[in-house]
Amino acid sequence: MTKITDNKGITAGTTKEMVDVVKVIGIGKAGVKIVSTLSERQGTDWLKIAAVDTDKSTLTASNLKNKFLIGEEWTKGLGCGGNIIKGERALAHKSNIELKQFINDASLIIVACGFGGGTATGGTPVLARFAKEKNIPIVFVVTLPFAFEGHSKREMAENQVLHMVRTSNTIITIPNDLLYSSLPASTPFEQAFLKANEEVAKAILGISELLRCNNLISVDLCDLHNILCRQKSECGIGVGTANIEDGSNRIKLALKDLLESPLLGGQQRINDSDALIVTLTGGADLTISEMQYALNIITKMASDKTEIVVGANTDEAYASKAQITVIPIIFDKTAEPVEETMITTLKKDKIFHPTLFKDIFSQTDKDIHQPDLPFANQSRGIFTSTTPTLFNGEDLDIPTFQRRGIHLDKGK
Amino acid sequence: MRKYKYVITAIDIGTSKIKAVVGEASPDNGNINIIGYSERNTENSVIKGEIADVDKASSILNEVAREAEKTANTILDAENLYVSVTGSHITSRNSSGTVIINSADHIINEKHVDEALKNAKGLRLLPSDNGLLNTIDNYFVLDDSHQVNDPVGHTASKLEAKTHIVFANRNRLENFQNLVKEQGFETSTPVFSGLASCLSVLTSDDLEHTTLTINMGAGITEYMIFDNYAVKETDILTVGCDHIANDLALGLDISITRARDIINSNIITLRKNEGHNNIEIKSSLKKREIPITTIEKVIELRIIETFEAIYNKIKNKRLIKQLSNGIILAGGIAHFPNATEIAGSIFDVPIRIGQPIDISGPADILNDPGNITSLGLLRFGQHELSINKTKSTQGLVKRIDNKLWSAMRKIWSSATNDKNN
Numbered sequence: 131m132t133k134i135t136d137n138k139g140i141t142a143g144t145t146k147e148m149v150d151v152v153k154v155i156g157i158g159k160a161g162v163k164i165v166s167t168l169s170e171r172q173g174t175d176w177l178k179i180a181a182v183d184t185d186k187s188t189l190t191a192s193n194l195k196n197k198f199l200i201g202e203e204w205t206k207g208l209g210c211g212g213n214i215i216k217g218e219r220a221l222a223h224k225s226n227i228e229l230k231q232f233i234n235d236a237s238l239i240i241v242a243c244g245f246g247g248g249t250a251t252g253g254t255p256v257l258a259r260f261a262k263e264k265n266i267p268i269v270f271v272v273t274l275p276f277a278f279e280g281h282s283k284r285e286m287a288e289n290q291v292l293h294m295v296r297t298s299n300t301i302i303t304i305p306n307d308l309l310y311s312s313l314p315a316s317t318p319f320e321q322a323f324l325k326a327n328e329e330v331a332k333a334i335l336g337i338s339e340l341l342r343c344n345n346l347i348s349v350d351l352c353d354l355h356n357i358l359c360r361q362k363s364e365c366g367i368g369v370g371t372a373n374i375e376d377g378s379n380r381i382k383l384a385l386k387d388l389l390e391s392p393l394l395g396g397q398q399r400i401n402d403s404d405a406l407i408v409t410l411t412g413g414a415d416l417t418i419s420e421m422q423y424a425l426n427i428i429t430k431m432a433s434d435k436t437e438i439v440v441g442a443n444t445d446e447a448y449a450s451k452a453q454i455t456v457i458p459i460i461f462d463k464t465a466e467p468v469e470e471t472m473i474t475t476l477k478k479d480k481i482f483h484p485t486l487f488k489d490i491f492s493q494t495d496k497d498i499h500q501p502d503l504p505f506a507n508q509s510r511g512i513f514t515s516t517t518p519t520l521f522n523g524e525d526l527d528i529p530t531f532q533r534r535g536i537h538l539d540k541g542k
Numbered sequence: 543m544r545k546y547k548y549v550i551t552a553i554d555i556g557t558s559k560i561k562a563v564v565g566e567a568s569p570d571n572g573n574i575n576i577i578g579y580s581e582r583n584t585e586n587s588v589i590k591g592e593i594a595d596v597d598k599a600s601s602i603l604n605e606v607a608r609e610a611e612k613t614a615n616t617i618l619d620a621e622n623l624y625v626s627v628t629g630s631h632i633t634s635r636n637s638s639g640t641v642i643i644n645s646a647d648h649i650i651n652e653k654h655v656d657e658a659l660k661n662a663k664g665l666r667l668l669p670s671d672n673g674l675l676n677t678i679d680n681y682f683v684l685d686d687s688h689q690v691n692d693p694v695g696h697t698a699s700k701l702e703a704k705t706h707i708v709f710a711n712r713n714r715l716e717n718f719q720n721l722v723k724e725q726g727f728e729t730s731t732p733v734f735s736g737l738a739s740c741l742s743v744l745t746s747d748d749l750e751h752t753t754l755t756i757n758m759g760a761g762i763t764e765y766m767i768f769d770n771y772a773v774k775e776t777d778i779l780t781v782g783c784d785h786i787a788n789d790l791a792l793g794l795d796i797s798i799t800r801a802r803d804i805i806n807s808n809i810i811t812l813r814k815n816e817g818h819n820n821i822e823i824k825s826s827l828k829k830r831e832i833p834i835t836t837i838e839k840v841i842e843l844r845i846i847e848t849f850e851a852i853y854n855k856i857k858n859k860r861l862i863k864q865l866s867n868g869i870i871l872a873g874g875i876a877h878f879p880n881a882t883e884i885a886g887s888i889f890d891v892p893i894r895i896g897q898p899i900d901i902s903g904p905a906d907i908l909n910d911p912g913n914i915t916s917l918g919l920l921r922f923g924q925h926e927l928s929i930n931k932t933k934s935t936q937g938l939v940k941r942i943d944n945k946l947w948s949a950m951r952k953i954w955s956s957a958t959n960d961k962n963n
Binding site: 218219222223227255256259296509510511512513516517519521522526527529530531532534536538539540541542 | 586589590630779780781784785787788789791792793794795798817819820823830831832833834835836838839840843844846847851854855
């Protein structure tokens with residue numbers, strides 16, 4: 131948490147160099163495609179963009195300047211085939227000095243990737259660690275796989291998201307399924323993906339602008355982090371842009387564009403969201419009435435319970451333009467909050483207790499039963515012959531990683 | 543052999559090491575001089591803070607005591623010998639005792655205070671197998687309304703003493719005392735090691751404001767919350783740095799000795815500074831390169847879980863929000879570079895590593911966070927000396943005006959009473 135809230139460091143950097151260095155890294159196939167799309171957009175020259183993958187062909191297809199092929203020694207440049215450990219190892223490997231140097235002088239790192247594969251799913255925690263070591267704030271924009279891509283992929287992605295939230299990372303998760311909600315059913319498949327990449331790219335631009343622009347009503351990374359680190363969440367993202375030349379009321383047009391954003395999930399999702407981050411960016415000609423109008427309409431779309439964080443910025447690059455970025459955040463109510471309670475697998479009332487013996491034997495209550503024996507892969511090592519350390523139904527003598535079901539890279 | 547006026551000996555029976563520290567103290571000023579030191583590995587005779595193999599532990603303690611005596615070049619004073627006690631059997635309770643002041647002038651005197659404290663200790667309420675380990679006088683309430691730290695001389699018709707009591711299982715407590723007795727020291731004072739670690743690191747400012755001290759040793763973690771010179775909560779969690787070593791051993795398929803080596807040496811930092819990202823493990827057959835990220839992940843997961851467990855264990859969650867002086871880490875956990883950062887992100891308060899106060903001696907002894915308990919035992923002993931001395935010279939002007947000193951003394955006034963009981 132301390133890393134991100136350390137916003138003073140960022141401002142200090144601004145005065146010294148005058149320009150913040152925002153580095154955008156795309157990991158894995160989806161990530162590389164997103165950053166490639168981003169680099170083709172106008173007004174992104176100030177972003178330093180890099181592509182990272184284990185698959186050579188993805189990188190060849192991209193026309194970015196900074197490309198890092200990782201883990202070449204054992205994947206032979208063919209990707210990790212969905213193996214998380216391979217992805218983690220590839221990023222953690224010492225040969226990635228260039229990549230480390232690339233992120234070294236950044237004042238913000240934005241990582242774009244799609245979870246569900248190997249490189250991105252395994253590699254993001256390593257990247258988070260790099261950034262933490264260097265004290266650089268890092269934001270992850272992650273797409274979650276389509277439902278039709280299969281249950282196992284989805285589960286892998288969700289587990290990793292939960293892990294990232296627990297280790298207090300700022301992670302914006304966008305389910306690909308949101309694309310259905312706004313695109314017409316007849317949209318060509320390829321175009322749907324292009325559109326999705328385009329939208330995520332826009333979102334990244336929107337986030338980087340939080341840092342760069344002259345904040346009139348400030349929304350910064352702390353706001354984003356504060357909301358996202360509470361609980362596992364699913365976000366959408368919508369960006370609407372309009373130019374004054376498009377029509378008389380650019381704000382109205384931008385709002386229309388925003389609501390059509392395929393990854394926003396439509397007006398309904400804004401209404402359903404638990405928290406909403408809204409930023410309005412415009413040139414020096416942005417008037418106060420325009421600002422009021424835009425923010426009013428969005429606030430009205432949200433429900434009474436929605437927590438709304440509003441920001442407004444101006445920037446010269448946006449002269450005669452207006453851009454509205456909305457991030458609706460919906461908490462996963464089934465997941466336990468990260469901040470307040472311990473993450474436990476067993477509920478408290480299921481703790482084995484001697485007084486429950488008679489119930490077990492009489493079997494009057496089907497719910498109460500002796501806990502299952504620990505899985506075969508759980509072991510207590512040097513504590514084998516000691517009294518178990520029971521806490522909230524867990525035996526703390528068993529290694530944490532075993533109880534959490536986390537795979538470890540034991541090296542070779 | 544040198545003659546010192548007051549020699550205090552601290553014996554810390556920890557899970558990884560048994561230590562003896564000899565200090566020279568004077569009851570008149572706050573400083574303690576370390577004159578002797580000795581430590582030995584417990585070789586698994588102590589598990590999770592409790593003595594598992596009495597014979598082995600006894601012979602190790604014998605060696606330690608003899609060596610400490612040799613290095614200090616003096617005879618250890620059995621009257622001033624303090625032994626640390628910990629284990630999963632430790633429990634605590636806040637309790638109060640009331641006295642009605644019947645005298646004509648209603649002025650509270652020392653006798654009333656003693657009586658109230660005695661009632662507060664409420665020995666009749668104890669479960670039969672529990673023994674009193676330490677009591678801390680928190681504060682006094684006059685006539686149900688007025689809160690004072692020193693009630694003597696006040697006028698009231700009712701005096702209520704609020705104390706915090708730390709209990710231990712009677713048998714296991716005797717285990718610790720018998721171990722010391724076997725070495726020829728007939729009288730030793732048991733001190734809860736969590737309390738001892740608080741004593742050596744808390745400043746008077748910490749005692750006044752809300753502070754949480756977490757002492758995570760090899761086998762067990764103890765914590766105590768101080769608030770306005772009073773102890774609010776005491777508890778233990780039987781998870782320690784040995785759990786981290788065990789996690790590493792099981793997770794990386796290495797021996798427990800190797801895992802402890804990785805933790806105790808600074809090999810991870812060294813390898814990282816050299817630009818490597820792995821640690822080489824050589825066995826007879828082949829060489830293996832274990833990624834540092836894996837090791838860090840295992841350690842991080844365990845530390846996060848332990849701090850989260852402590853967070854959840856603290857009954858009064860309001861106190862966490864009030865931790866104005868933050869958290870002080872002591873014990874082996876302080877060696878882990880990212881422990882303060884993790885604790886900071888979970889509790890959201892400032893974290894620092896405990897530094898012994900007003901103790902002089904070799905820097906390597908003072909700088910080791912693992913010695914904090916032993917140094918706290920010396921501090922405990924010094925306070926007892928001062929209390930005994932003031933009692934024998936009652937009526938004289940109190941020469942002690944050091945702020946910390948008097949604050950600590952207040953907490954200690956009951957310690958001697960326990961001994962007499």
